[in-house]
Amino acid sequence: MHIPESLQDLADSEAVQFLKRPKTIARIFAGVFSLIVFSSLLTDGYQNKTNSSQLHCVLNSSNAGCSFAVGAGLLAFLSCLAFLALDAHEGRIASSRFKTAFQLLDFILAALWTGIWSVGFCFLANQWQRSPPGQFLLGSGSVKAAITFAFFSILVWTLQAYLALQDLRNDAPVPYRRSLDEGGVVLTSLSPPSAASPVNTPTTGPHSLSYTSSALSPHLTTPKAPRLTMMPAN
Numbered sequence: 001m002h003i004p005e006s007l008q009d010l011a012d013s014e015a016v017q018f019l020k021r022p023k024t025i026a027r028i029f030a031g032v033f034s035l036i037v038f039s040s041l042l043t044d045g046y047q048n049k050t051n052s053s054q055l056h057c058v059l060n061s062s063n064a065g066c067s068f069a070v071g072a073g074l075l076a077f078l079s080c081l082a083f084l085a086l087d088a089h090e091g092r093i094a095s096s097r098f099k100t101a102f103q104l105l106d107f108i109l110a111a112l113w114t115g116i117w118s119v120g121f122c123f124l125a126n127q128w129q130r131s132p133p134g135q136f137l138l139g140s141g142s143v144k145a146a147i148t149f150a151f152f153s154i155l156v157w158t159l160q161a162y163l164a165l166q167d168l169r170n171d172a173p174v175p176y177r178r179s180l181d182e183g184g185v186v187l188t189s190l191s192p193p194s195a196a197s198p199v200n201t202p203t204t205g206p207h208s209l210s211y212t213s214s215a216l217s218p219h220l221t222t223p224k225a226p227r228l229t230m231m232p233a234n
Contacts, residue, residue, distance in 0.1 A: 023163045024087060030113075030156045031080035033149040038073025040149075041066045044142035058139035059127040069146050072120055076113055076153070083109075103167045110161035117153040124150055 018024055045066040046055040059065035083106060090099070124147045 018088060021087075023160070023167075024084065026156055026160045026163060027080045027084050027087070030153060030160065031077050031084075033153045033156060034073045034076035034080065036073075036149045037069055037146045037153070038077060040142040040146040041069045041073075044139045045069070045146075047139045058131065058143055059124065060131040062127050065124055065127040068120060069124060069150070072116055073146075076117075079109065079113070100168070103164055107161055107164035107168060110157055110164050114154060114157040114161055117150055117157060121147065121150040121154060 041057075041059075045058055047058050048055055057063050057066035086102065090102070124143075128143055128147060
């Protein structure tokens with residue numbers, strides 16, 4: 001294992017460069033936000049009412065609200081960890097098709113999580129608005145934190161979808177680029193020459209011939225047979 005000898009070597013190391021990438025920063029923030037939503041409602045999301053000892057979800061006593069937040073937060077956190085591990089080994093992927101498929105999957109999941117957190121934020125805010133005040137003694141702070149970071153998750157997953165789309169546009173497969181380059185060369189070679197091109201200006205002179213198809217002389221196109229002349233006998 002290489003140990004950096006100075007701060008400059010540490011800053012130039014692969015680990016630091018990997019952590020500086022915008023995609024890595026966005027994944028870390030998305031994982032932290034998902035963990036906050038998950039842990040907030042898992043620990044303080046179920047409380048007992050003032051007149052009962054049975055546990056209920058603090059979101060309008062709706063177990064669906066707490067279950068959705070806990071499940072979505074856990075799955076989003078695991079998704080961020082999995083893609084961080086794949087990003088760390090992205091440079092070792094030799095196949096361009098596999099790399100393109102990975103980037104496409106990254107974009108699809110980021111767009112999907114953006115939609116999930118958008119629906120989840122609206123659902124959690126609606127359930128909290130319908131909750132009667134003073135019904136639970138504890139849990140209000142955890143619910144507000146879950147709703148707030150659910151909204152932040154929308155922004156960070158939108159950023160991940162944008163970064164994944166940029167990677168798809170920039171890292172086009174090599175055969176596709178080659179075909180575009182070859183097509184440009186073919187179109188350039190097949191384009192009609194300009195009027196000032198020397199191809200269209202035939203050389204004229206006292207001993208030069210013009211070989212254009214429209215100006216060929218019939219004496220050049222149809223050779224004549226030699227004539228035989230009879231000499232008179234002496």
